[in-house]
Amino acid sequence: MKTRTLIAALAPALLLFATACGSGGGEKTTSSSGKQLDKATLTLNWYPYGEHAPFYYGKSKGIFERHGIDLTIQAGQGSQKTVQATGAGQTDFGWADTPALLGGVSQGVPVKSLGVFLQTTPASVQFFQEKNITKPADLKGKTIASTAGDALTKTFPVFLKANGMTDADVKMQNTDPAGKIAAVMSGQTDALLGYASDQGPTMQNKAGKPVAYLRFSEFGLNYYSNGLLTSSSFLQSKADLAKRMVAATSEAWAAAEKDQQAAVDAMKGASEQLPPAQVLLDQFKTTTTLLHTDATQGQAPGVNTEADWQKTIDTFAKAGLVSNPQAPSAYWDSSVAPKG
Secondary structure, three states: OHHHHHHHHHHHHHHHHHHHHHOOOOOEEEOOOOOEEEEEEEEOOOOOOHHHHHHHHHHHOOHHHHOOEEEEEEOOOOHHHHHHHHHOOOOOEEEEEHHHHHHHHHOOOOEEEEEEOOOOOOEEEEEEHHHOOOOHHHHOOOEEEEOOOOHHHHHHHHHHHHOOOOHHHOEEEEOOHHHHHHHHHOOOOOEEEEEOOOHHHHHHHHHOOOEEEEEHHHOOOOOOOEEEEEEHHHHHHOHHHHHHHHHHHHHHHHHHHHOHHHHHHOOOOOOOOOOOHHHHHHHHHHHHHHOOOHHHOOOOOOOOOHHHHHHHHHHHHHOOOOOOOOOHHHOEOHHHOOOO
């Protein structure tokens, strides 16, 4: 945990260096088969974990190359920083949480979503199964680790209200993102706010005992989560590359979902901070349950609907994360959507 905290502290400088040096900028390379490829960079929302397996699998299987892309994948340091780096042109594409994109656009960051892939939020309250928490009402009087200002913390009151509760029913303990798991494991808090596809499997592995969840989506509150984005200027000047990136990403996710172990195996060596193999697999298995809403079931990964976008915008406008909410087209460019 200390190592991860140190790396998180150093990450802003590392991210700036990597993104400033790594953007494709119209450069071309040639594949081993002689095909000309466009260089492109993708900055993740965090250090690689199971959710990111499709990108590494897509590279290893030549999916991005078939779409004419020589893809470089870079670690991020939170969705908000990825949105900012993408808007500043320090990376060609970003993978970030939709609430962070909505907030960024509200603040004037020139970015557009190219499609949300995780359409059911993994947002959840996480705790050890031994706590016998089975419904939101069981949280009354409990202490919950959260990170001030992030989307989870801002939407948690909406979750509570949807379940007949208020902020006063729980105690919130402000903790940095890297410290939330330690807070629960040490008994400082009863639970944490996190993603079911991230912290939960890690905490279970570290503690050696089962973790349970209250998922927001199962208790009256769903909204869009992680997706692909680019800057408005990139989308205008390189629309064809953006469209190919979306198509390749959709194809990579569909292929990875069908071969989950191989997808996770493709992440070997992606980062010194890579979680253990079983944690990666558990994370990705959970991620594959988040790919659709009722409106997009049976369609290709990354196909969005205007109605689902509107629900997400409304949720975060209510939570105060989005000022002056606009129509979905202000945040999402549907013209590059994968074929359904």
